Amino acid sequence: MHGMKRAETGVGVRGFTLTELLVVIAVVSIILGLLLVGIMRARRHARAVAARTEVLGIVTAFERYKAEYKKWPQFAKENVGVVITGRVARALVGDDAEYNPKAIPFMQFNRLNEDDDPVNPWGKVNTDRAPRETCYVVKLDTDYDNDIEAGSGGEPPTNALERTSIAVWTENGEILEGREGHIIGSWMP
Numbered sequence: 682m683h684g685m686k687r688a689e690t691g692v693g694v695r696g697f698t699l700t701e702l703l704v705v706i707a708v709v710s711i712i713l714g715l716l717l718v719g720i721m722r723a724r725r726h727a728r729a730v731a732a733r734t735e736v737l738g739i740v741t742a743f744e745r746y747k748a749e750y751k752k753w754p755q756f757a758k759e760n761v762g763v764v765i766t767g768r769v770a771r772a773l774v775g776d777d778a779e780y781n782p783k784a785i786p787f788m789q790f791n792r793l794n795e796d797d798d799p800v801n802p803w804g805k806v807n808t809d810r811a812p813r814e815t816c817y818v819v820k821l822d823t824d825y826d827n828d829i830e831a832g833s834g835g836e837p838p839t840n841a842l843e844r845t846s847i848a849v850w851t852e853n854g855e856i857l858e859g860r861e862g863h864i865i866g867s868w869m870p
Contacts, residue, residue, distance in 0.1 A: 760829060
């Protein structure tokens with residue numbers, strides 16, 4: 682081994698100092714934090730878009746129902762919000778012989794709870810929350826005057842429902858009640 686030098690241990694070899702290592706860890710942590718905030722914002726937006734899409738799908742399902750049967754379903758009452766669960770939901774998917782005797786599937790819901798009731802993107806499959814917080818609600822214009830009256834407590838505003846025969850909405854579980862974006866409704870742009 683003539684001509685080869687032995688590596689010197691510890692002399693002339695420079696490593697990272699503790700300060701440099703802590704700075705690198707801090708910078709990586711900040712970058713990861715910003716990335717996670719962006720991912721969470723994108724997930725919130727995706728849930729709102731999914732809810733809006735399902736709300737519009739429910740409107741279309743009721744329009745198709747009315748076109749097929751030439752009337753609203755039996756459960757519909759003027760200016761009464763109906764939570765879309767149980768037989769109402771099954772009528773839309775074609776599984777209720779009384780409300781949908783032709784068994785036509787007008788709607789396929791994206792998410793169902795353990796009772797096979799549709800839930801919005803914020804609803805848990807196994808949930809203890811009130812139905813209006815996790816489900817979809819519909820009001821139908823059963824007197825055919827193209828006017829749906831507003832209610833209270835998360836129901837649509839009066840001025841938005843003139844010249845409409847169907848109002849469907851759900852609640853955004855990530856936005857406090859009373860704040861913009863808490864209600865996702867079929868009348869909203």
